[in-house]
Amino acid sequence: MSLSSEKIGEVLVISASGQINSANAAQVESGLLAYVEQGERLCALDLSGLDYISSAGLRVVLILARGLKQKSGQLVLCGLQPQVHEVFDISGFLSILTVVASRSEAVSRMGEPVNKTV
Template sequence: MNLAVEKVGDVLIAQLEGQINSANATGLEADLMGHVDKGQYKIVLDLARLNYISSAGLRVVLMLAKRLKQAGGALSLCNIQPAVREVFDISGFLAILPVRDTREDAINSLA
């Protein structure tokens, strides 16, 4: 799993690539929460290159969304691939997390 981050205004874009599973979810969570700890309260997860997410990965996304909400911030997801979208849908996450088609739409939703 690779994580690349960039800033667009006051929004952090986290590009996830590969797979999020029990072997790497803890490290990913630490990386993402580190940004929140440094005052980054608007985050877009760009999932265009993510091809698998396990329940451990779903937990990371949920914990991040919860932490951002508590801090007065927000999370938006974009570019979800069909196989990953199905996991988010089955788990009920699509009903509770904002999902946008494009990175630009996700950034604008947090403005």
């Protein structure tokens, strides 16, 4: 599992690759929350390189979304592979998180009003 980031305007795009599972979820969580603690408010989480996510990984994404919301920020997910998209769908997370197809769409969605409750 690896995380990388790049800044596009005011938006921090975080790319995750590999797998997020119970063995590495705590490490991924601390890595993602470090961005929030550093003051990032607008984050796009690019999961195009992620080929597996467990329930522990879903929890990490939810914690990131809540952390950003508490700071009046926003999280948009993009690039979900079909098997990862299915996990988000089955878990009901698609109804509470903003998910778009591409990184550019995620960046352009930042700042738009969000009606979803996290």
